[in-house]
Amino acid sequence: MIIPGVPVALQRKYEPVARIVAIVAGVLLAGSAYLPWAYSGDALDDVSYLGGPSFLQFVILGFGLGLTALMVCSIRFSQGIGRFRIGWIRGAKALATGALIAMVVIVAAISFELGGTINVMYGGWIATVLALLAFVATRFMITELDPDLNTAKTPAWLGILAIALIMLVVLFTAYYALDQSDPGTFVTFGIYAGTVVVVLLRTGAMGWLTSVSSKHRRVLILSAFIVAFLFPFTQGGSQANMSIATQVLIFAATAMGLNIVVGLAGLLDLGYIAFLGAGAFVAAMLSESAFATIGWHPPFIVTMLISGCVSATLGLIIGSPTLRVSGDYLAIITLAFGEIFRVAMINLDGTDGPDLTHGSNGIPGVPGLNLFGFDFSEEHTILGFQLGMYSNYYFVLLVLVAVVILIFSRLNNSRIGRGWVAIREDEKAAEAMGVNVFGLKLFAFASGAFLAGVAGSIKAHHDISVTPDQYIFLESAFLLAAVVLGGMGTVLGVLIGATLLRMMPEKLRFVNEYRLMIFGLLLVVMMRFRPEGLIASERRQLEFHDEDEQLAERIEEERHDAGEAEGVPAGTEEVTR
Incomplete structure (x- = not known):
């Protein structure tokens, strides 16, 4: 230097x-x-x-x-x-x-x-x-x-x-x-x-x-x-620490869904928090809370699937007329959708609309989960370790995150995933090569919304109450920042980004008035010196460092070695591509 x-x-x-x-x-x-x-x-x-x-x-x-x-x-x-x-x-x-x-x-x-x-x-x-x-x-x-x-x-x-x-x-x-x-x-x-x-x-x-x-x-x-499984056993029964950990997992599962929309398909969604909120409100309305507005209380597994399907339906409804636009116009439309969702939940109070959410008061008193006789709201002792309520939710969310990662990885490595990447790189070229651009974009929107709705159904029971003010634009911005900061299109990067952006505010409450400014400065520095994210995919590295010939040669050598290890003759990958 x-x-x-x-x-x-x-x-x-x-x-x-x-x-x-x-x-x-x-x-x-x-x-x-x-x-x-x-x-x-x-x-x-x-x-x-x-x-x-x-x-x-x-x-x-x-x-x-x-x-x-x-x-x-x-x-x-x-x-x-x-x-x-x-x-x-x-x-x-x-x-x-x-x-x-x-x-x-x-x-x-x-x-x-x-x-x-x-x-x-x-x-x-x-x-x-x-x-x-x-x-x-x-x-x-x-x-x-x-x-x-x-x-x-x-x-x-x-x-x-x-x-x-x-x-x-x-x-x-x-x-x-x-x-x-x-x-x-x-x-x-x-x-x-x-x-x-x-x-x-x-x-x-x-x-x-x-x-x-x-x-x-x-x-x-x-x-x-x-x-990850052993982590709750190191906390000594601390409810505060496990509450932060469960919030991190909820945030991570939701960010993984957004990663499909933004990281793979390249669709800038600024209202993604609405899908999380839709899943949470559906779960609260179908719960056994005294303030629930629907008399049917199905098992939680059914509720979780219904929440995901409702969120996916909203994704289809908002995506069908709007996904024909892209870039800044799509960002503005999704931003408006997020605000429309919040205002709509406030208006479903029995006065301006049907009484489904009790308006700005929301639905309080959502009981804890009870799966197969296991009460998540009670403390349990396993092998001499005391596990509180949030530890119970942590294990469920850990399974959810594992399933989301599996779904994301399978989609990423499939023909659908390659179609999404092609759309993200050049939509016109992808369409010219026969890729069903509108169908794949709509599927990305719906699948990402489904994952967010499932996470929201668990969040409703975890938070005990659901109110419209929990799902504001700032939360969508944090989700998008987690995807970009960690590394778009990667699994580990999004997990790291979600962990940082959810844990840091909880630990920096002593600078509550300035923490958003601090986050903003950190993001500016990050985007200046490592725009591809903390954990970047090979494609993103080459996009931001196309002048780095050494990096390109190394990635090409790794692909060549991987092809030989799988028995693929040298050069076959390029011909196939």
């Missing part, structure tokens, strides 16, 4: 000195974790002890040691190890940047929580100065090594072990993040986690992990399901 305004010759001259400074700063930064950072233990996770680091201080210790190791490797293995070129310096820069941001946030949190910077002890200032010194030193390193670990020949046992370790880290990260009630600790830990991800990306390790995961996809899916 070349620093603007600084001659390259000057950077090259001081680069050896900068390496040594960065190594020394990394060692001292690790040692600063044993110093007190605050006068009182009331700030963060008690960083006031001398010689007794807290968890946050231990992470800074790890950052310091990691920075030192990467810098030593950049000197010792300046040309890489063997035939791999590893981005040691890129990783070191990311670690130094993350450490500096984390220390600034820590100092600000201590000052805010204890009442002034005077409460920051010498250890906190020393760690901040060392992080700044490491940051400046790494900026003088202009040697950029392109990480390329994707073609590494990895033994099967090592790949499986790496997947298992990643899943354990994910489980611990989710447990620790949800367990934090202190805002400063949560934000700092989020910066730590984000820095680790950036380091993996910059060093090329993330590409290697992606390659390993694709080779052992079944192991990855099984490990992810086991980790």
